């Protein structure tokens with residue numbers, strides 16, 4: 001406990017604690033608003049926002065008043081925060097002394113945490129690129145015309161589930177893990193466990209071909225067939241089955257949009273899949289080639 | 295006793311604001327300062343916005359649901375405000391900071407111990423930066439939850455994603471500038487990723503470059519996080535990225551208006 005409080009109260013970790021609380025609060029808030037609207041829509045009244053969206057108010061004073069109050073509150077918080085907590089300054093940079101653990105800035109710890117499961121070219125380059133492009137693509141992939149401009153769950157469950165899964169579990173929770181539960185050697189520690197520099201975790205991870213007892217001396221393009229097959233099926237067979245089950249969804253999107261949506265979603269899911277395979281089967285790599293590993 | 299219906303006395307206000315404001319406006323002092331009073335008319339409310347270059351970012355009237363904190367959470371506006379705080383505190387910090395080794399580190403110490411309010415300045419810049427990352431994420435969460443990325447706002451969502459990326463890049467490049475152990479190693483961990491870029495990273499898959507010509511080298515101006523990297527990050531952080539950010543921010547705020555104001559049913 002003492003150890004947890006010590007890490008929590010490190011000046012640079014205060015924003016993370018704040019972020020977790022705020023994300024919980026605002027997600028909860030969005031759900032309250034959405035459920036209230038869904039009940040109203042069911043009763044035939046339309047979303048709450050509809051009662052006021054037909055009315056216009058003067059920016060001066062109604063909006064400006066609110067902006068002024070928000071700026072005032074933020075200023076007060078910043079001043080109190082800056083008086084109470086000093087920005088840390090450690091020893092002068094020294095390339096000869098590597099701190100253990102070495103951590104990226106907190107907002108990138110989700111990506112650093114991903115390094116446990118994927119090689120840097122995936123975790124550090126391909127995933128971030130796909131996150132940015134994928135976010136930008138959302139409006140062009142989501143063809144559901146409902147739920148534009150008001151809170152609702154019922155009218156767009158898939159979109160909201162997909163987004164919140166990515167944001168809350170794969171981004172925010174991973175940052176939390178990376179900050180509070182990764183100690184020396186990037187070893188896993190439960191939140192209340194002190195960070196023991198000498199903790200040794202045996203490296204017993206194995207590749208898929210080893211799990212399947214394939215002779216390691218076979219050429220890679222034969223040895224790695226199961227891994228390639230897995231990925232091929234992952235990105236083709238699953239979309240195919242989902243399209244059969246969810247025909248209306250498929251028809252609404254059309255084949256290109258549908259497949260791009262599924263590709264991005266399934267790419268995101270590779271992370272939890274690999275995590276689970278690591279925890280259960282100690283899987284290291286699905287595919288090992290002379291150039292890259294997955 | 296006959297039953298009586300209890301009647302609530304009219305709520306007595308602690309302060310009668312309207313009366314107070316009337317009295318202040320009638321005072322000699324007020325009248326001597328503001329030569330002429332603007333009547334609270336629709337026309338004057340509109341003029342207050344149109345006649346001011348800053349308030350002019352706003353339309354004169356907006357739809358009522360869109361000004362509620364319960365709808366927008368005010369997060370876009372708060373992110374913008376934090377950016378302004380960062381701009382002002384950042385310019386002030388630049389007076390005391392030299393992007394070279396070891397001066398950069400000593401300037402941090404100087405700010406902390408010798409510059410009046412130097413520590414406060416550094417703190418407010420650092421904590422606003424962290425806070426802005428959080429508020430931008432929350433703003434994105436709100437925009438998603440209200441489905442506000444749907445037509446006609448698809449493009450502005452994309453502009454927002456660029457702003458999010460540059461918010462993170464600004465924060466990351468700023469991380470190196472104190473030149474302490476935290477800075478050096480956080481940026482070392484971060485930029486090591488660039489080594490693994492397919493094709494263009496020295497250790498990436500299908501690499502076609504070596505460590506002296508890959509993307510990491512371009513980013514750092516060298517093979518290690520050293521003096522060139524510090525200078526590059528300084529220029530990115532203080533000049534290049536803020537300028538790019540401002541360009542996209544102008545488009546973003548302009549599009550909010552052009553796309554019909556805050557989204558609504």
Ligand code: HEM
Nearest residue numbers: 366370371373374434442450451454455457458555556557
């Ligand atoms: C530095 C970052 C940003 C700033 C300063 C900013 C600022 C703003 C402001 C002031 C508004 C007006 C409404 C509100 O406050 O909610 C707004 C709306 C909007 N923002 Fe941002 N924003 C930023 C980042 C983003 C991001 C990351 C996204 C999405 C990925 C985004 C997408 C949008 C959209 C679609 C709207 C229109 C919302 C509606 O009409 O309901 N913005 N932004």
